[in-house]
Every structure is written in C-alpha cells, then in structure tokens.
Amino acid sequence: MIEDAQREFFAKEGYLLIKGFYDFDTDILPILRDIHRIIGLVAERHGISLSREEFSPERFDDGYPTLLATNRRIAGEVYDLVKQIPSFLRLISHPKAEALFRDIRGTDHAGIGAASYGIRIDNPNEEKFRSHWHQEFVFQPQSIDGIVFWTPLLPIKPDLGPVVILPRSNLDGLCTYVRGTTYAEKAGAYQIGIHDEDAVVARYEHVAPLTDPTDLLIMDFLTIHGSGYNTSGRSRWSVQGRFFNFRDPIGMKVGWRASITAGTEVEAIFPDNFVSAE
Structure with a gap:
C-alpha cells in the first residue's frame, strides 16, 4: 500500500505522513455532520440557545465554544458522545487502515x-489535558510494534498546535517514566511523564507536520511525540486510532492489555521502566 521508500522512512524515522489517505466525502464528512448534530442535541438537552448557521464542513463545530464557555462539563458530554458515532467507528476500523x-x-x-x-478536542490555551511527551506503548500496552493512526478533522495550522514528533526516538527503545513530578498538577494518566524529560527530548530533532482532513499521520508505538500548544481561537479536533499486532511476543506476554484509561496499571507492567518520584 506504500512505496518501499515510505516503508523505510517509517522504520527509520518512526513516523510517516500519507497525504489524502481517506476519502473526504465518504470517510470524513459523515463524522463532521454527526459532530454538528451532537453539539446541537447537547445544547438542546441543557436548554442552551446556539446562534449558528446550517452545517458546513468548514464550521462543523459551530456552537461548541458556547457550550465550553457555559460549562466545561457540558462540553465534556460532546467529547464523550462523539466517540460513539458509527461514522467515527467506521474510520477507526477502516479496511484501508487495517x-x-x-x-x-x-x-x-x-x-x-x-x-x-x-x-x-484540544481547546485553546488549555494545558491541563494537553498530551505531553510520551511513547504510546506505555499507555497502550497491547504490542510493542503497534502504530498510532492520527487524522485531523480540520486543517492544522501552526497556531492550532500540530502533533510534535521526535524522529528516530523509536530506535532507542522504551524510556524511563515517573508519575507525579513535572505533571503532578494534571489528572490521571496525564501525571505520567518521561524521567529527565528535558534531557531526553533535547537529543532529537523536532518535526510538526501540517495536515488536512483525509491525511493520515502514523507513528510507531515507541516514537516520542506530544501535542503542540493551541494558541488559536478554535479547538483542535483530531481522530486517533491504534492498531496492535496480536502476534507480537511482548504483547502476548503482558496479555495485550487495555489502555491505561481503561484502568490498566502500567507501573505494574513496566516496573523496570518506572522510577520513584522521590
């Protein structure tokens, strides 16, 4: 499905951007329509009046800033509901992606x-839930040769905070992690960070690809990456899916464990890769 040069690039650099991988009308547009409808339904449920025009792909999230400004918990309902729409689930399990x-x-x-x-949904100037430097395998311990599939739902410009990738970091194996130091003020899994993060990150080049809906950015489960800073006036919407290899012996050894957000205790799985916060 990709050229040999792309395959070699991914193996060496730990990421690959494939332009126009998905079809906009078939794969992306239905998701945008469904998001627009959900925003309206959540507003209706809470008696919030939205001043917005009919659906357009460019402004599919009209009304969401109003919900966010009214009550963050109400905006959180949108965050939870959009993960349940069939059009999104079809993209995650797209035959081309598999x-x-x-x-x-x-x-x-x-x-x-x-x-x-x-x-x-990465809101403007919001740090608490921003995805900081990490490798996916620590948070998704299904197989060490897994791949992140990342697609934006709006054109990603520099001020929206593109994904920042550290090329070739995948070649150096799993980092050492610590909980509750640099990111102690964050919630849940966001408290886990790379030990001696500044020194680790400084060893690599930083790249931040600009992407459009239909583009696919893939990253190795060992590639260090994080969300950029959204300094724009609009939320950054993106789709993340993650495939793993059932035949990976390391994944088999740990039992293809679920995401840390599903309750997996990663410190118990990777005791040699965690250090004490003290």
Whole structure:
C-alpha cells in the first residue's frame, strides 16, 4: 500500500505522513455532520440557545465554544458522545487502515486496543489535558510494534498546535517514566511523564507536520511525540486510532492489555521502566 521508500522512512524515522489517505466525502464528512448534530442535541438537552448557521464542513463545530464557555462539563458530554458515532467507528476500523498496518508490520492478525481510540478536542490555551511527551506503548500496552493512526478533522495550522514528533526516538527503545513530578498538577494518566524529560527530548530533532482532513499521520508505538500548544481561537479536533499486532511476543506476554484509561496499571507492567518520584 506504500512505496518501499515510505516503508523505510517509517522504520527509520518512526513516523510517516500519507497525504489524502481517506476519502473526504465518504470517510470524513459523515463524522463532521454527526459532530454538528451532537453539539446541537447537547445544547438542546441543557436548554442552551446556539446562534449558528446550517452545517458546513468548514464550521462543523459551530456552537461548541458556547457550550465550553457555559460549562466545561457540558462540553465534556460532546467529547464523550462523539466517540460513539458509527461514522467515527467506521474510520477507526477502516479496511484501508487495517490493511496498511498489516502490510507495515507483516502480520495477518491486527487488533484495535480497548479504549485505544477517540476524538481529541484540544481547546485553546488549555494545558491541563494537553498530551505531553510520551511513547504510546506505555499507555497502550497491547504490542510493542503497534502504530498510532492520527487524522485531523480540520486543517492544522501552526497556531492550532500540530502533533510534535521526535524522529528516530523509536530506535532507542522504551524510556524511563515517573508519575507525579513535572505533571503532578494534571489528572490521571496525564501525571505520567518521561524521567529527565528535558534531557531526553533535547537529543532529537523536532518535526510538526501540517495536515488536512483525509491525511493520515502514523507513528510507531515507541516514537516520542506530544501535542503542540493551541494558541488559536478554535479547538483542535483530531481522530486517533491504534492498531496492535496480536502476534507480537511482548504483547502476548503482558496479555495485550487495555489502555491505561481503561484502568490498566502500567507501573505494574513496566516496573523496570518506572522510577520513584522521590
């Protein structure tokens, strides 16, 4: 599905941007329509009047800033509900995506981890829930040769905070992590960070690809990456899915565990890769 040069680039650099991987009308547009409808339904449920025009792909999220400004918990309902729409689930399990994963990893048995997919809504100037530097395998311990599939739902410009990737970091194995130091003020899994993060991050180049809906950005489960800072006036909407290889011996050893957000205790799985916060 990809050229040999792309395959080699992914293996070496730990990421690959594939332009126009999905079809806009068939794959992306239905998701945008459903998000627009859900925003309206949540507003109706809470008696909030929205001043917005009819649906358009460019402004599919009209009304969401009003919900966010009114009550963050109400906006949180949108965050939870958009992960339940069939159009989104079809994209996550798209036959092309599965075929690409199988092709790259040379496996006949791909999986999608429990609680490993969603639609992120990164609001402007909000740090608490921003995804900081991490490797996916620590948070998604299904197989060490897993791949993140990332697609934006609006054009990603520099001020929206593109994904920042550290090329070739995948070649250096799993980092050492710590909970409750640099990110102690964050919630849940967001408290886990790379030990001696500044020194680790400084060893690598930083790249932040600009992407459009239909583009697919894939990242190795060991590639260090994080969300950029959204300094725009609009939320950044993106789709994340994660495939893993059932035949990976490390995944088999740990039992293809679910996402940390599903309650998996990663410190118990990776005791040699965690240090005490003291």
